[in-house]
Amino acid sequence: MSSETKPPDRGSLESFVESTMKQLEALDPTDVRAVGALFDDIEHRAHELGQDVLADRVRAARTRIADDPEVLDLELEAIRGGVALADAFSDLEPPMPRPATPRAEPEDAEPTADRNSDSRLAMFCEEGFEHLEAAESALLQYEKRPGRDLVDEAFRALHTLKGNCGWLGFHQLETAAHGLEDILDSVRRGERQLLPETASNVLKSLDHLRAGLQDLRSGQAGSAPVEADANETLVESPQRAAAQFVRVDVQKLDNVFDEVGELITAVAAVVKNSDLEGLELPHFQVATSQLARVAQSLHDSATEMRMVPLETLFRKAARVVRDTSSDLAKEVALEINGADIEVDRSIVETVTDPLMHLIRNAVDHGIEGTAERIAAGKPAQGSLYLGAHHEGTEVVVTVRDDGAGIDTDRLLEKAVEAGLVQAEERPSEPELLQLLFERGLSTTTQVSKYSGRGVGMDIVRSQVEAIRGTVRLETERGVGTTFYLNLPMRLAMIDTMVVRAGTAIYAFPLLSVTASTRVDDATRIESPDMGTLVQMRGRTMPLVGFSDLYPSHARSDSNLVLVVDCGAHELCLRVDEIIGQRQVVVKPLGPYLGNVRAIIGCSLLGRGDLCLIVDPRQFPSILGSYPRRAAS
Numbered sequence: 001m002s003s004e005t006k007p008p009d010r011g012s013l014e015s016f017v018e019s020t021m022k023q024l025e026a027l028d029p030t031d032v033r034a035v036g037a038l039f040d041d042i043e044h045r046a047h048e049l050g051q052d053v054l055a056d057r058v059r060a061a062r063t064r065i066a067d068d069p070e071v072l073d074l075e076l077e078a079i080r081g082g083v084a085l086a087d088a089f090s091d092l093e094p095p096m097p098r099p100a101t102p103r104a105e106p107e108d109a110e111p112t113a114d115r116n117s118d119s120r121l122a123m124f125c126e127e128g129f130e131h132l133e134a135a136e137s138a139l140l141q142y143e144k145r146p147g148r149d150l151v152d153e154a155f156r157a158l159h160t161l162k163g164n165c166g167w168l169g170f171h172q173l174e175t176a177a178h179g180l181e182d183i184l185d186s187v188r189r190g191e192r193q194l195l196p197e198t199a200s201n202v203l204k205s206l207d208h209l210r211a212g213l214q215d216l217r218s219g220q221a222g223s224a225p226v227e228a229d230a231n232e233t234l235v236e237s238p239q240r241a242a243a244q245f246v247r248v249d250v251q252k253l254d255n256v257f258d259e260v261g262e263l264i265t266a267v268a269a270v271v272k273n274s275d276l277e278g279l280e281l282p283h284f285q286v287a288t289s290q291l292a293r294v295a296q297s298l299h300d301s302a303t304e305m306r307m308v309p310l311e312t313l314f315r316k317a318a319r320v321v322r323d324t325s326s327d328l329a330k331e332v333a334l335e336i337n338g339a340d341i342e343v344d345r346s347i348v349e350t351v352t353d354p355l356m357h358l359i360r361n362a363v364d365h366g367i368e369g370t371a372e373r374i375a376a377g378k379p380a381q382g383s384l385y386l387g388a389h390h391e392g393t394e395v396v397v398t399v400r401d402d403g404a405g406i407d408t409d410r411l412l413e414k415a416v417e418a419g420l421v422q423a424e425e426r427p428s429e430p431e432l433l434q435l436l437f438e439r440g441l442s443t444t445t446q447v448s449k450y451s452g453r454g455v456g457m458d459i460v461r462s463q464v465e466a467i468r469g470t471v472r473l474e475t476e477r478g479v480g481t482t483f484y485l486n487l488p489m490r491l492a493m494i495d496t497m498v499v500r501a502g503t504a505i506y507a508f509p510l511l512s513v514t515a516s517t518r519v520d521d522a523t524r525i526e527s528p529d530m531g532t533l534v535q536m537r538g539r540t541m542p543l544v545g546f547s548d549l550y551p552s553h554a555r556s557d558s559n560l561v562l563v564v565d566c567g568a569h570e571l572c573l574r575v576d577e578i579i580g581q582r583q584v585v586v587k588p589l590g591p592y593l594g595n596v597r598a599i600i601g602c603s604l605l606g607r608g609d610l611c612l613i614v615d616p617r618q619f620p621s622i623l624g625s626y627p628r629r630a631a632s
Helices: 010-026 032-048 052-067 069-088 115-144 148-168 171-188 196-217 238-242 250-271 282-305 311-327 345-366 370-375 408-417 429-437 457-466 616-623 626-631
Strands: 307-309 332-337 342-344 382-391 394-401 470-476 480-488 493-501 504-509 513-518 524-527 531-536 539-544 560-565 570-574 577-585 599-604 610-614
Touching (some): 010 032, 032 052, 115 148, 115 311, 171 196, 196 311, 250 577, 311 332, 311 345, 311 382, 342 345, 342 480, 345 382, 408 429, 493 610, 539 616, 560 577
Parallel strands (some): 332 382, 504 610
Antiparallel strands (some): 382 394, 513 560, 560 570, 599 610
């Protein structure tokens, strides 16, 4: 569009878009004459409205269709997007011509792109990421099951991305996408084969395109391969709008969610207000019950908005398996199940790195090399399973390989060398396997860029436990190893058992509390090596207080205890009062308390009391080895 052209009035554009979209919807693609006439009409009207870019693209589309009729559907989709684009950006002034030599802006210069255009740029980038993911997924599937349909899928994704970049003037991105499109087009036509080396180069090029979009989204337009003004951005396609989807800034969702959490707390403060004790207010109770139900329903709806499927995470795992196995010259087949299961968005963000580490470890030193597998009577191709399923209120992510398994004898030897286990100790296999998550411990004899340094598994456990999850593993020599990641579906609100110890109030996740009772002298045993033990339910458990966990905590001699599950075993924890079960909204800790072990968040109770949320699975790492020895 020329810089002298005045933007058309809103009514003319809306009329143009509405009528053209109806014509495109009713168009019969097999009627060549009708297609040509409609393209002529769109081109002519676009020129009249000053939409020169749209007019030029329509003219170019006619040329491409004449050369290859098979691209008709793709070009029609691109035209629909271009028509919607004309309407979406009618409120923006035409971009000024770019200077021949870019000049650095003064440090105090005001940004030229407004907030509205920034959001549209983000929307363009997000849709670009989706097209790249679709192309990548199709190519990864093609390597397992070659087929024209998968090549077509990747071609369509890149064609749409190329068209979007072209509409907006991101010419270098457009050129890069066009180059990949040409490669896939030659495969579609049977002119070349998609060999593994070619596929690797295409996947690397997709990564470069993804990096360019990432630079655009993060505002580093100068380093991205683009040549267009940031005001020229893309909106969602009409098909997405018709499907009732809308893009919303994640921060806005988080703000709504936080406010709903505050509402839940405020409702609890009203319902459980101490000023109401002893009063009979039947109408008030009915009203507050309804208020609590509405607030809870609003919270459930806000939670659903944060839920995302595991598909994107699993798709990334497929790429990691492909690249790692190719780098190590191993044949690995990946089976995926449960990718449609949804969890909280922040859980996906947190668990991505731990899961990728487990995947790389499985391919690197879980699955044997081809010669070793054949010698062991196994198929030359290794098998890796990545799945998810519901288990109560949790989602269990499973990573299973059919490799050599873990050498527990060597693991015990390494644990003794590292001082994690005494030479005379003989821990059970589950306890021994948990030592793999200790920093610096590895059974691998060779160090690679993927594993063998003894770092990573401890981070896997700490990051999973940070979101109230657990990690466990099973192994069998010569058969393989399985990791289970038990993850909560939601993070913001949990059911807890609230207790008081001294002047502090603590909340334990209800699933980690197995019992509450009082202990007497007859059930207590004093051990010089392991402290005070309690015999309960046919088992011996350590008896500890908060002063054992945190030296600054006041010592308590209370005989009231909470039996908590610490993962591999249980222990009895002294408390002064059991306040009761509460559903609490989890708030993050500030920097002052953020590094206190076993404290994973805080919440406000109905009366305004602050309680700290505790994860007892971290107790053994604080207390040392004696609870494990006592439990054994």
